[in-house]
Amino acid sequence: MKKHAVLSARRSLIALALASVLTACGGSDDNDVTTTPQPEPQPSNEAPVAEIVAPATLSERDSAVFDGSSSSDTDGSIDSYDWSLDVGDYAGGAITMTRDGATAELFAGEIAESVTVTITLSVTDDDGETTESSVTVTIDEIDAARLPAMPATPDNTVNGEDADDDGVRDDIEIAIYERFPLDTHKREVSRRAASVYQQMLEVGLNGSDIEVTDVAEDVVKMVRCYNLENAFSAEDARKERKLLRALMLNTEERRAAAQAFDQKMSGRVQRSLPVTSNYCRLEQN
Amino acid sequence: MKRIILPLALSLAAPLNAYASLNGCVAEEQTEKRTMFYYANGVGNSFADAVDSMTALESAYKYTLPAEEETYTFGVAYNNTQGLQTDLMQVMVQKMTEYGIDGDPYLMYTLILEDFDESTIEHFFDVLLSDSEIQAMRDAIRETMVDAMRDLVADQNLQTNIYESDLLSGRRVMVVAHSQGNLYSNSIVSAVKERQPERSNSIGYFGVASPAGSVNNYSAYVTVQDTAYVTAEDDRVINPLRDSFTVLPANIDNDPGIFEGRDWMNHGFLQSYFDSELDSRARIDTGVGAMAANLTYPATTAGVGALRASLTWGEQRDVDLHAFEPDGTHVYYRNKQGSDGSLDVDDVTSFGPENYVVPCESINPGEYTIGVNYYAGNAPETASVSLFLGNGQVYGPRETLLENSRGSSGNDSPEIMFTITVADDGNGNAVYTVE
Numbered sequence: 001m002k003k004h005a006v007l008s009a010r011r012s013l014i015a016l017a018l019a020s021v022l023t024a025c026g027g028s029d030d031n032d033v034t035t036t037p038q039p040e041p042q043p044s045n046e047a048p049v050a051e052i053v054a055p056a057t058l059s060e061r062d063s064a065v066f067d068g069s070s071s072s073d074t075d076g077s078i079d080s081y082d083w084s085l086d087v088g089d090y091a092g093g094a095i096t097m098t099r100d101g102a103t104a105e106l107f108a109g110e111i112a113e114s115v116t117v118t119i120t121l122s123v124t125d126d127d128g129e130t131t132e133s134s135v136t137v138t139i140d141e142i143d144a145a146r147l148p149a150m151p152a153t154p155d156n157t158v159n160g161e162d163a164d165d166d167g168v169r170d171d172i173e174i175a176i177y178e179r180f181p182l183d184t185h186k187r188e189v190s191r192r193a194a195s196v197y198q199q200m201l202e203v204g205l206n207g208s209d210i211e212v213t214d215v216a217e218d219v220v221k222m223v224r225c226y227n228l229e230n231a232f233s234a235e236d237a238r239k240e241r242k243l244l245r246a247l248m249l250n251t252e253e254r255r256a257a258a259q260a261f262d263q264k265m266s267g268r269v270q271r272s273l274p275v276t277s278n279y280c281r282l283e284q285n
Numbered sequence: 286m287k288r289i290i291l292p293l294a295l296s297l298a299a300p301l302n303a304y305a306s307l308n309g310c311v312a313e314e315q316t317e318k319r320t321m322f323y324y325a326n327g328v329g330n331s332f333a334d335a336v337d338s339m340t341a342l343e344s345a346y347k348y349t350l351p352a353e354e355e356t357y358t359f360g361v362a363y364n365n366t367q368g369l370q371t372d373l374m375q376v377m378v379q380k381m382t383e384y385g386i387d388g389d390p391y392l393m394y395t396l397i398l399e400d401f402d403e404s405t406i407e408h409f410f411d412v413l414l415s416d417s418e419i420q421a422m423r424d425a426i427r428e429t430m431v432d433a434m435r436d437l438v439a440d441q442n443l444q445t446n447i448y449e450s451d452l453l454s455g456r457r458v459m460v461v462a463h464s465q466g467n468l469y470s471n472s473i474v475s476a477v478k479e480r481q482p483e484r485s486n487s488i489g490y491f492g493v494a495s496p497a498g499s500v501n502n503y504s505a506y507v508t509v510q511d512t513a514y515v516t517a518e519d520d521r522v523i524n525p526l527r528d529s530f531t532v533l534p535a536n537i538d539n540d541p542g543i544f545e546g547r548d549w550m551n552h553g554f555l556q557s558y559f560d561s562e563l564d565s566r567a568r569i570d571t572g573v574g575a576m577a578a579n580l581t582y583p584a585t586t587a588g589v590g591a592l593r594a595s596l597t598w599g600e601q602r603d604v605d606l607h608a609f610e611p612d613g614t615h616v617y618y619r620n621k622q623g624s625d626g627s628l629d630v631d632d633v634t635s636f637g638p639e640n641y642v643v644p645c646e647s648i649n650p651g652e653y654t655i656g657v658n659y660y661a662g663n664a665p666e667t668a669s670v671s672l673f674l675g676n677g678q679v680y681g682p683r684e685t686l687l688e689n690s691r692g693s694s695g696n697d698s699p700e701i702m703f704t705i706t707v708a709d710d711g712n713g714n715a716v717y718t719v720e
Contacts, residue, residue: 210719213680216332220361223336227344235546238337238555239399245333246395252374255391258331259370265332266365267442269323271358271677272343 048073048125050133057138060094060111061184066119066135069102073125078102082122090115094182095139108139110182115139143184146284147174158201158253166285167195173284175247185231188281190244195282196222197248197258204261212264220273225280306625307707307715309591309648310675318355318582320457321448322346323362327464327494327554328434328522329369335361338554342461345559350577358677362444362460364469369433376425386412397422400549427550431525434496439468441476443682446638446669448477450595452484453630453638455585459576460490461569463554464522467495467514487583491572493558493565494520498531515558515568522552539565591648591675591715592626592705594655596639597682598669601662604687606639606670607699611651611707616641617658617696625649645675648715650707656699659687670702674717 053067068081083104085097094109095117106119120134151161154171161170168176172194180186196218203211226237249255324342326335343359350357377390386393388410396406397419407413448458458477462470470490478485492514516523517539526532539557541547541564547557558565596606608616608626616623626643641655657668666687672680683702706718 209683210680213678213719217678219333220336220340223333224340226337227340235556239401241333241337242395242399243401245331246389246392249391250389255370255374259365262332262363262365263367265363266367267363267444268682269360269362269444269447269679270332270336271360271679272339273677 045125045127045129046073046075047129048076048078048123048131050121050123050131052119052121052133052135054119054135054137057140058106058108059140059142060108063105063107064137066104066106066121067102068104068121068123071102071121071123071133073123076126078123079126079128080124082124084120084122086118086120087115088117090117092182106137110184111139111141112181113144114141143177143187143284144181147177150174155251158205158251158257159198162198164285166191166282167198168282169194169198169248172244172248176244183231185229185281186240188283189225189229189231190240191282191284192225192280193222193241193244194248197245200261201248201254201257204257204259204264207261207264209264212261213270215261216265216270217273220270221275221279224273224275228275228277229280306646307591307648307650307709308646308713309643309707309715310645316354316356319455320355320357320459320577320580321451322350322357322359323448323458323460324359325362325460325462325466325470325490326364327466327552328366328430328437329373330363330366332361332363332365335363338463338559341555341559346573350573362447362466362469362473364439364442364466366433366437366465369430372429372433373426376429377422380418380422380425384412384414384418386410386414393422394426398426423549427521428525430550431522434465434522435526435529437465437468439465439472441472442469443669443684444469445473445476445480446595446597446671446682447679448473448488449481449597449638450593450640450671450673452477452481452487452583453585453595453640454589454593455583457580457582458488459573459580460488461493461573462490462495463493463558464496464552467492467497471497481583484583486581489576489580491569491576492516492533493554493569494523494552495533496523496526497533513572515565515572517551517557517565519551520557521550537565537568539563589673590626590642590644591646592643592653592707592717593673594641594703595671595673596657596668598666601659601664601666601690603660603662604639604666604668605658605660605696605699606641607656607658607696608641609652609654609656611649611653615697617699619696625653648675648707650709650715653705653707654701655703655705656701657685657687658695658699659690660692660695662690665689668702672703672705672719674705674719675715676717678717680719 049072051070053070055064058064071078081102083099087095092111094111095115096107098105116136116138118134118136120132122130122132124130148164148170151170154160163170168191176187176190199215199218203215226232226241232240249258324339326338339359339361347357373394374390377394381390381393392409451458460470474488474490477488494516495514514533515537516533516535517537518535519540523532541562544562546560546562551557559569560566594606598604605618606628610623610625612624614623616626616628621628625647626641628641630638630640655670657670659666667684668687669682669684671682685700704720708716710716
């Protein structure tokens with residue numbers, strides 16, 4: 001009767017299920033199954049390496065070279081170098097960079113305080129891939145750092161305080177820096193003038209006529225320096241010299257000493273004298 | 286045939302020189318025609334200010350004035366306005382107290398005088414001045430300077446000795462005088478002409494911003510059309526003086542119009558007269574050029590050289606110059622020719638000068654001493670000695686009051702005025718130390 005048909009149907013169903021499971025399990029390809037061929041996977045590009053050889057610091061009024069030539073690409077070559085400079089908040093315009101292929105040069109002019117900059121090198125390989133590397137560099141302000149400390153009692157004596165013994169009274173040395181923080185030339189000419197005015201104060205009251213004559217010679221040279229050096233325009237030269245003198249003669253005693261010097265020179269003559277440029281600039285120590 | 290071997294004979298006859306003479310003159314002026322060009326400064330100038338103006342004159346004229354074989358040497362004939370600085374500080378303190386400003390009066394004076402901008406004044410004084418406050422301080426400064434000039438007694442001074450020495454050594458003397466410098470030049474140049482009448486055409490001056498009533502009392506100068514002096518019509522230091530005494534009339538409209546670079550007193554030498562933007566500059570150029578062309582070169586009676594001492598005195602009959610040389614030679618009226626130098630001018634009729642000079646190539650290392658002896662006279666006498674060295678430096682004049690005449694008994698112990706130590710710089714040039 002009907003018992004056989006049911007069993008065979010069941011068997012067929014199971015066989016069919018088995019077959020489909022078998023097929024679903026990742027199918028062996030050694031049957032006559034047709035598949036679409038996949039392409040061969042390629043090896044992936046090696047990115048280039050950007051490397052900068054650089055100093056960690058430099059000083060104002062100096063320059064440094066940043067060398068990117070040790071950058072490399074393992075599976076090719078570097079096609080291009082791209083340098084950029086980030087000066088952060090600095091707005092003075094004295095920090096610049098020039099580029100020349102694998103190297104760049106950083107130039108620092110006069111700055112009023114130390115600045116930290118970031119220099120970034122971006123290299124691109126011959127496959128068009130780019131990698132970046134950055135370094136930070138501190139540009140040191142060195143002039144303010146070399147100033148003497150403001151004396152506690154700068155005006156107690158005619159001569160005042162000169163702790164760093166450079167011939168320029170310390171409070172004046174600081175005042176000169178504050179007036180010309182970004183101009184070494186103006187500072188150095190002013191320092192020479194201050195040292196001569198200092199000598200004038202020292203000999204004014206008690207100096208012999210020989211000492212007064214010797215200082216008068218220096219005054220002639222010092223005034224000539226303002227004209228020779230072109231640190232200032234002709235009009236500014238006179239005003240700045242007189243301002244410096246006024247800053248130096250800031251007590252009655254000092255004014256009396258300067259007046260005594262002038263009175264000793266009164267009725268006399270002083271010839272013009274030549275001056276060498278290295279006299280005109282008194283460097284900060 | 287005689288053959289005379291002269292060089293050998295001469296060298297045997299020549300005395301062996303115990304020293305090697307040094308080269309004593311490193312200053313320029315080796316030309317025969319030399320002119321000293323002095324700047325006589327104006328009111329309220331520090332020595333440095335006077336030097337500033339002299340330097341400008343030198344830049345302008347040193348290489349443009351000389352004809353062939355001529356040299357111009359520049360110097361400042363400085364005159365301090367005594368007492369002015371004290372007066373100025375007084376008025377500045379007054380004004381600053383009035384306006385409630387704290388700080389240094391000399392600094393404020395400088396900033397106002399030199400017309401620094403308001404932000405600079407604010408930086409130093411922490412105060413913003415009003416226009417009327419600035420004007421009031423300017424007025425106070427100007428009035429104080431005018432008063433100082435009004436009260437000035439511009440006597441002859443030690444520059445008379447210097448100018449006279451210059452003339453005697455064959456140099457012309459030209460002076461550009463500014464402001465109070467005119468008053469001094471009037472006195473001094475007149476005195477020199479009186480003492481050296483044969484050389485009076487060898488000295489002259491040109492006046493700028495002159496408060497004088499006449500130029501040197503020489504009408505010949507005043508009538509030379511507009512070249513003897515230049516004073517601006519709006520000079521605010523000279524004009525107030527016209528109320529007090531006779532002042533030479535202003536003779537130029539020096540207002541440059543819109544390009545106003547003059548100082549606010551219209552009086553400053555550099556800003557208000559010598560600046561090449563101003564019409565007055567052409568007048569100065571003309572005046573200086575006229576002197577350069579017309580002054581005559583005086584005869585040289587007093588040599589110049591490596592070391593020169595020049596003695597003058599007053600009306601008493603005779604003061605003598607004495608010099609002691611490194612080898613011990615005593616040079617004076619009884620022994621005028623020394624080993625190194627000589628007494629080439631010996632005056633026995635009063636005033637002097639007397640001149641001891643060591644030529645450039647005869648200076649030796651060692652000590653030179655310069656002294657004076659009061660030989661003849663009836664009253665105390667002031668002797669004045671100037672020292673001129675071959676490096677261009679001038680010392681003194683140093684003065685001494687000689688109480689009693691000593692005659693020849695003073696010859697061996699004159700009063701020492703200068704001691705000069707001469708050394709070799711290592712290259713055969715003389716280096717001088719003066720005491």
